[in-house]
Amino acid sequence: MQLIVTAINKAYSSVQAVKNASFHINSGEIFALLGPNGAGKSSIIRMLVGMTKPDSGSIMISYQDQHYDHVPRRLLGYLPEDRGLYPDKSIEKNLLYLAQLHGLSKSKALSEMDYWLDVFELTQRRHDELKQLSKGNQQKVQLIAAVLHQPALVILDEPFSGLDPINQEKVVLFLQQLKAKGMTVILSAHQMAMVEKLADHMLLMAQGQVVLAGTLQQIQQQSQNQRQMKVGFSSEVNAAQLEQLAAVVTVQQLQARHYLLTLAEQASVSDCLKQLLQYGELTQVEMQSADLHQLYLAAMARHKPEAAA
């Protein structure tokens, strides 16, 4: 399977939800769509699913020498952002219904269900009504519903939302299993630490636009001019004041008098140090490469003034 998205645009009334977004996804990889609320992730997902069509640009999905302009239902496993199942029905009845709609026989559906319920430690609760489950367990049932029929492509809109850290780790393992089974996964998320562990490729979006794209390494390379500097001051300094410096894009306070600064692309280290010395004596200066979370924050910070302008 290959998915190629070329320069798609989508507007709802006066809101431009997606602006000129392009990317491609290869078979068997995990692809992450990242961005704050309203960045356009769900709009892209809804276009991939075929619920809406792009105003311009194209989506091409190739599978076994066939080409489609959205993911065919038979290939798709989907966890929507707006999700829910039948609260008055048991886990088993909910899953069996959806699996049979996907075309699975009852016996096949039950055997797949056994496997995934075991993975998520829900076997003992299979006859419980959904409304009796915690939000986290309901989310797990939704995840099972998306993959029960072994789709070629799984699209998960915010799969980590509403889960505690332990269950987030379980979802990471779940996604790794999907990849091991040869499924292609597209997910949207805010949880950078999770995405960093999982995603082969990622797309960072802000206000409908792609701001960074590629593998983690590629993104780090793209952002190599945005060096990060860990600095310590001998006395207290106001973080807001540091943020005003021309050489600084973002400021993150690490501990008392210690900050992590993302430097502006054009700024030199010496310029930055000169500016920092205005606020006091430096006790620590250390350069380091940014992790995804920091790159994401830096990209968002860079994007905001553009949008405001």
Place this chain on the structure above:
Amino acid sequence: MISRQSLIVARWEFLRFFKWKQQLVSYLLMLAVIAAIALWSFFTDESQQQYRIAVPAELQITNTEQFQFQRPGIALETQLMQMQSDDSWHAVISLQDGQLVVHTLTGKKWLQQLDEVLQKHYRHLAAQQMGLNTTQLAALEQPVEIETRYLDQSYKGKDTPEKIIAIGALILLFVGLSTAFGQVLVSITGEKQQRVTEQLYAIVTPQQWMDGKVLGHSFSALKAMLTSALVMLLSFAVVSVFTKKAVDLSWLDISVVLWLIPFALLGVVLCASFMGAIAASIDDPNNSGKSAVMMITWLPMVFTFIVIDSPAGIGMTILSFVPLTSFAAMPVKMAMVTVPWWQPLLSLLLLLATVYWMRRVAGRVFLRGMQMYGKEPSWGDIVR
């Protein structure tokens, strides 16, 4: 034409609302209530009881099975006091200035029967005074038999068992559509509120989803009609047993009943599709006025009932061919007048075509609603 997925959705929808234990209990309760009413009527039937009536000595009226006329020979005031203090008399009759007065404690149904007995007695007295014999009096009392002959050979007559079938068919359609109304609204808007629709959209097409919904709720409606019909027949049988009459179902015209089935089936599917289209355009039933529009589906029964006394008239003829009303009007017309075979067939074909069109509309409205997620489509959006 109906996909496997639609049938799975239909089965799911049908079973979601099919609580057989509750239904069985409710029908048994209904039968028990009907039996209790029949029993109560049987044991409290005033015509089966005997009543003691005090009459003046000069009133030479003959006793009947129901009324024992006694002449106590005591003052009227004493008789009235006795009636009030104990159950010596059920009624006291006096003659005051040539006027017959019936004194009793309170109004009862048997007083009407007493009135008839007294009327008959005085008619006999008047006949005797006029010198009429018993035969002549009987001839006078015999009602004139008037037969109405209809030149339109197809008209089966007014106030006949056929009309019972016709009204029964309308009641059953009303029951079916009321069932579908509630279920379609709850099912579609409920699924939207439970946020299941987007998940389902990724599995089945809007048309398959809507077809399944319409079919499932149509089956529910037909089941409600069938069980209601059975309850009606059982009630009829229960009442017949308690009133010591033989259960007579000879008035049930099987050919009309057989025609009623496809009309009812298509009519319910048509209305469920219309309701589905409206419900699919509603995001929140608590804040939308659109659900009231679904009640339009009851109008065919109302219109048919209005013209039921002119089954061969122009109104009924139009209603029986217009696909939006024919499912109610044609079976009623067929129950009351003989129609050529091609008329129900043509009506059925027109209805079938409209059902096909309406289900397509419902599917498209659902798709439109999905594409406008978070926003309820306006009437303009629906039409587009």
